Amino acid sequence: MTIQESGAARPAGRPRSEKAEKAIIEATLDLIAEGMGVSELSIEAIASRAGVGKTTIYRRWSSKEDLVVDALATLKAPLPPLAGTSVRDDLITLLDAMRIEAGQRRGRCVMNVAMSEADRHPRLMERFVKRALEPRRRALQEVIERGIASGELRADLDVSMGMAILSGAMMWHTKWGPPGDLPEDLAERVVDAALTGLVP
Amino acid sequence: MTIQESGAARPAGRPRSEKAEKAIIEATLDLIAEGMGVSELSIEAIASRAGVGKTTIYRRWSSKEDLVVDALATLKAPLPPLAGTSVRDDLITLLDAMRIEAGQRRGRCVMNVAMSEADRHPRLMERFVKRALEPRRRALQEVIERGIASGELRADLDVSMGMAILSGAMMWHTKWGPPGDLPEDLAERVVDAALTGLVP
DNA sequence: TCGTTGCGAAACTCAATCGTATCGAAATTA
DNA sequence: TAATTTCGATACGATTGAGTTTCGCAACGA
Numbered sequence A, B: 001m002t003i004q005e006s007g008a009a010r011p012a013g014r015p016r017s018e019k020a021e022k023a024i025i026e027a028t029l030d031l032i033a034e035g036m037g038v039s040e041l042s043i044e045a046i047a048s049r050a051g052v053g054k055t056t057i058y059r060r061w062s063s064k065e066d067l068v069v070d071a072l073a074t075l076k077a078p079l080p081p082l083a084g085t086s087v088r089d090d091l092i093t094l095l096d097a098m099r100i101e102a103g104q105r106r107g108r109c110v111m112n113v114a115m116s117e118a119d120r121h122p123r124l125m126e127r128f129v130k131r132a133l134e135p136r137r138r139a140l141q142e143v144i145e146r147g148i149a150s151g152e153l154r155a156d157l158d159v160s161m162g163m164a165i166l167s168g169a170m171m172w173h174t175k176w177g178p179p180g181d182l183p184e185d186l187a188e189r190v191v192d193a194a195l196t197g198l199v200p
Numbered sequence C: 001t002c003g004t005t006g007c008g009a010a011a012c013t014c015a016a017t018c019g020t021a022t023c024g025a026a027a028t029t030a
Numbered sequence D: 001t002a003a004t005t006t007c008g009a010t011a012c013g014a015t016t017g018a019g020t021t022t023c024g025c026a027a028c029g030a
Helices: A018-033 A043-050 A054-058 A064-073 A087-102 A105-116 A122-150 A159-176 A186-196 B018-033 B043-050 B054-058 B064-073 B087-102 B105-116 B122-150 B159-176 B186-196
Strands: none
Touching: A018 A043, A018 A054, A018 A064, A018 A105, A043 A054, A043 A064, A064 A122, A087 A105, A087 A122, A087 A159, A087 A186, A105 A122, A105 A159, A105 B105, A122 A159, A159 A186, A159 B159, A159 B186, A186 B159, B018 B043, B018 B054, B018 B064, B018 B105, B043 B054, B043 B064, B064 B122, B087 B105, B087 B122, B087 B159, B087 B186, B105 B122, B105 B159, B122 B159, B159 B186
């Protein structure tokens, strides 16, 4: 039984193509980013877009749902490092990361899934929320809590209200603002408007 | 439609059932409110839910899209009357109408369609936006503009930024807040937080 | 070289849904 | 009553996509 050491024994035969696997995931995310709902996704469309056979997909995932779960799981939140100098700066950093993501394919995936599939595929959403949404949410929450502790934000501020105003405003611009890329100074303007309020 | 003898002559034969027509529209809205996307809607499901035959649907609408357009067209925005005493009061009135709608079937329709189908069915969205979204948007916009004119809001306030913060915060709570009905004082808290800002 | 496994392509079965057609019964006008 | 039209129900062929199978070839270990 002389087996290749180093952990797992390599099975005989042609190894699975890492490239095909990547292409499948990428094709899936592409289609989702283009606005295709999870229910409308077809394995055949994914296979065609990825340039692989359906067999290659079913050898790895037993169903469409499983594939989508894995594809979305690759969308880790790439949280920007926070300077920590001021709450205002950190909020701008976080919201600007949202702005940039909204212009990219992966970001549009996150947005589309988060907005549309919430109640339609609860089982699927679980991992997605945990992996892609929660970290961002928590980062924002922590900055706000730090601001309250340091006195930079009102002591009586409801944390979730702060999160709602800040990320809600970004969301609104993404979804219903003028078409095209979000303006570069949007994050700064949102933060300043939210911090100082709408009254003189 | 039963037509009075005034004007057009009533054609011979059994008249179309107004009740069936209503039931079809209601069933369509029900399914959309439950989170079914327009693409996933099936005529057969609508017919079954409405208790009518498919024939009865196809006699009135030539396609699923046509039916959905008509169903959504019944969702006029029921704008609340504004006291006009203060901008704060009017904003609370508007946002509280949003809160109440979010708990009702028709409101959930509007929300689901507005969030999910935006780019998937542009043709369908056109009438829907004009009929259901634009009036609400304009009402909010007018209140904010009045507030700027009267000095109740900052003179340098970007109107769309105000709209983004206010309706974005409501949207956030609806979509990602704790599950269950929105708290009754949510509109008031959103408005106050937005007006006075997050800093002390 | 040989055995094993993955590859893409294609054909297949099965189920859902589309849009149409047909049925007998019901509702209405003439 | 007779003619007409709609009703709900059901059946139909066409299409789509899921998931499976088969095939000939490619890539790997032994």
